[in-house]
Amino acid sequence: MNYYVIYDGNCNLCVTLVQLLETLDQGKLFRYVPMQDEQTLSQWEITSTDCQQGMMLIDGNDMERRWQGSNAAEEIGRLLPLGSVFVEAYRALPGMKWAGDRFYEQIRDNRYRLFGKRSLTYESVYCVDDSCKN
Structure with a gap:
């Protein structure tokens, strides 16, 4: 089973989190597509406007199953070993989902100011079609 993580490849925080996931998962469950890869995203009918709402997770076995923003982050966490417990x-916890959603929105909307913007888009070695591997 594969899931596609769509992330901002220009965001320092986003890239750091993708690199952490790469280390934990080593391409077994997740493949990564930067939001800047408009060609791949257009094949999945995802626009740059869609990407403004935050990271996305797509079930590779059922492309209609999609999570976005904090819901995507939670689903990624749930899919990791022992992650579902956390x-x-x-x-x-009462109120935590609401607070987590607001926290995610603040980070999403201020990510470049808070964490900086990369000059080059990060491309994972665990991409959709393995064309990114050296």
């Missing part, structure tokens, strides 16, 4: 505990 995600369920987080969701069970």
Whole structure:
């Protein structure tokens, strides 16, 4: 089973988190597409306007199953080994989901100011079609 993580390849925070996921998963579950890869995203009917709402996660076995923003982050966490325990505990705490959603929105909307912007778009070695591997 593969999931596609669509991330901002120009955002320092986003790239750091993708690199962490790459290390943890080593391409077994997740493949990565930067939001700047308009050609791939257009094949999936994803626009740059869609990307403004935050990172996305797409189920590679059912492309209609999509998560975005903090929901995508939670689903990625849930899919990681032992991650579901932490995600369920987080969701069970009163008000945490609401607070987490607002926190995500603030980070999303201010990511370049808070964490900086890369001069080159980061492309993962675990891309959709393996064309990015050296």
